[in-house]
Amino acid sequence: MKQSGATDPTVIDEFDGGVGWIAYPDERMERASHALSVDGEIWVFDPVDARGVDDLLADLEGEVAGTVVCLDRHTRDADTIAARHDVPVYVPDWMTDVASEVDAPVERFGRRLGGLRAVTVKDGSIPPWQEVALYDEPGGTLYVAETLGTSSYMVARGERLGVHPMLRLAPPRRPFSGLDPDRVLVGHGRGVLGGGGDAVRAALASSRSKAPSLYLQALRSMLP
Numbered sequence: 001m002k003q004s005g006a007t008d009p010t011v012i013d014e015f016d017g018g019v020g021w022i023a024y025p026d027e028r029m030e031r032a033s034h035a036l037s038v039d040g041e042i043w044v045f046d047p048v049d050a051r052g053v054d055d056l057l058a059d060l061e062g063e064v065a066g067t068v069v070c071l072d073r074h075t076r077d078a079d080t081i082a083a084r085h086d087v088p089v090y091v092p093d094w095m096t097d098v099a100s101e102v103d104a105p106v107e108r109f110g111r112r113l114g115g116l117r118a119v120t121v122k123d124g125s126i127p128p129w130q131e132v133a134l135y136d137e138p139g140g141t142l143y144v145a146e147t148l149g150t151s152s153y154m155v156a157r158g159e160r161l162g163v164h165p166m167l168r169l170a171p172p173r174r175p176f177s178g179l180d181p182d183r184v185l186v187g188h189g190r191g192v193l194g195g196g197g198d199a200v201r202a203a204l205a206s207s208r209s210k211a212p213s214l215y216l217q218a219l220r221s222m223l224p
Contacts, residue, residue, distance in 0.1 A: 007024055039062075
């Protein structure tokens with residue numbers, strides 16, 4: 001599911017003002033990392049470190065302001081990259097536990113993070129899940145760490161963007177209501193770089209109806 005060790009990043013989702021990379025393109029989880037330049041500040045979302053990551057960041061406008069942990073279940077390499085750039089790791093002010101797992105200075109944020117709007121996607125105990133999305137509305141970019149993705153285990157046939165298998169039967173629709181991004185970046189897989197708002201709406205609308213086919217697809221992938 002996950003790989004480790006020295007690696008060169010595979011660049012994905014490259015666009016004006018942002019870049020994404022996958023450190024281990026052969027792993028099944030397809031953990032994707034992103035950096036976005038907003039108002040002269042570079043924010044690094046849920047990063048997995050790799051050789052050459054700093055070169056990718058240097059190509060963006062501005063200085064690294066911080067790394068951001070957007071899901072309570074992992075910190076990835078947010079602290080390593082933050083320490084290298086002498087910046088804090090940013091965590092939502094309502095997210096519990098995860099800050100204690102960060103080996104770097106932590107700063108809390110509320111509804112805004114610099115020029116980004118923070119959207120609470122999920123904050124509940126059934127299933128245990130705390131997640132924030134970040135939205136650069138003027139730039140047209142939405143980042144979603146876990147609820148939405150494009151990795152092979154998250155998309156059913158015909159979907160550009162899929163809802164996480166654990167949330168398929170009760171997808172969090174309200175947080176995304178009214179959002180109409182041009183592009184959607186995700187924490188697992190390549191992003192959707194055009195028609196992002198339509199892709200989000202389609203993913204949420206088909207979440208339940210396509211759940212059986214996605215679960216069957218996952219079962220088949222585990223068979224020898």
